[in-house]
Amino acid sequence: MFLSNIRIVLVRPTHPGNVGATARAMKNMSLNHLYLVAPEDFPSTDATDRAVGADDVLENAVICASLDEALKDCHLVIGTSARQRRIEWPSLDPESSAHRLVDGAQLGPVALLFGQERTGLLNAELDRCHFVATIPADRNYSSLNLACAVQILAYEIHRAGLSGSSATLVDSVEGDRPASDEDMQRFYRHLEEALQQIGFLDPANPRRLMRRLMRLFNRVVLDRNEMNILRGILTAVQQHREKFDKNDQE
The missing domain is CATH 3.40.1280.10 (SPOUT methyltransferase, trefoil knot domain)
Structure with a gap:
């Protein structure tokens, strides 16, 4: 049961x-x-x-x-x-x-x-x-x-x-399994890392930004495919930032 x-x-x-x-x-x-x-x-x-x-x-x-x-x-x-x-x-x-x-x-x-x-x-x-x-x-x-x-x-x-x-x-979950707590925690760590990398989140003065973002995403029933899409977007943002920083240094 x-x-x-x-x-x-x-x-x-x-x-x-x-x-x-x-x-x-x-x-x-x-x-x-x-x-x-x-x-x-x-x-x-x-x-x-x-x-x-x-x-x-x-x-x-x-x-x-x-x-x-x-x-x-x-x-x-x-x-x-x-x-x-x-x-x-x-x-x-x-x-x-x-x-x-x-x-x-x-x-x-x-x-x-x-x-x-x-x-x-x-x-x-x-x-x-x-x-x-x-x-x-x-x-x-x-x-x-x-x-x-x-x-x-x-x-x-x-x-x-x-x-x-x-x-x-x-x-509400169409064809894929919902994201697990482990999936969500990995996503939040990735999100925080990316936000710091682009300068949106100041680790010295984070206020309650991550807590509010966690409240936002926790309200949504994300499946694993949606989670992979979000992680892919974050990775692309990070790669673009790294390329920008490299070109700026040159």
């Missing part, structure tokens, strides 16, 4: 009890693929106790040293956040997030990210996300317990899976 392509990713979790409760919430909603990025305390008896029968989810959890490892092969990444940021990320409610993930799971691995209990996802981690899911809550006390947040979104994913795909994402 395509739900097996959905990864629940906990980034730097500090409390093993929350990891166990997350496993239970996942199993309640037919989700089995738990990824832990640099957990502070795992494995742990506290996690096992809180899992209450979801021991198999814990035993099969993938421990990752970095977010790169957890997002390997994923073509859609949705983060979660209760805080407003200076640069806004495209935001979805839990139901819309769930349908995006269910649709995307038919094309390959997708990920739903949850940040550390105290800080949530950092801006650098949100940079990896195509969308941000926000759970409506009291604006004066909007921070949910980690496992509670997982339960709410896992429930919406389960509902979306039962109702079937809207095929929005599937139809």
Whole structure:
């Protein structure tokens, strides 16, 4: 079933009890693929106790040293956040997030990210996300317990899976596979390099240019062919610049 392509990713979790409760919430909603990025305390008896029968989810959890490892092969990444940021990320409610993930799971691995209990996802981690899911809550006390947040979104994913795909994402990719997170990160590094080379981006004073550009491209469902076209354009720009610099020196 395509739900097996959905990864629940906990980034730097500090409390093993929350990891166990997350496993239970996942199993309640037919989700089995738990990824832990640099957990502070795992494995742990506290996690096992809180899992209450979801021991198999814990035993099969993938421990990752970095977010790169957890997002390997994923073509859609949705983060979660209760805080407003200076640069806004495209935001979805839990139901819309769930349908995006269910649709995307038919094309390959997708990920739903949850940040550390105290800080949530950092801006650098949100940079990896195509969308941000926000759970409506009291604006004066909007921070949910980690496992509670997982339960709410896992429930919406389960509902979306039962109702079937809207095929929005599937139809938007014509004949080619969507670009993976790895593809996107290589593109962003290439883009930054080219922008510096032509003098558009000052590495000493970058401001938030790359973050805004990442927000722009993350809103678009790029397939691998489109990604290759963009990389080709960047390479051509760089080659032209190098030729110009060489002629200028002569």
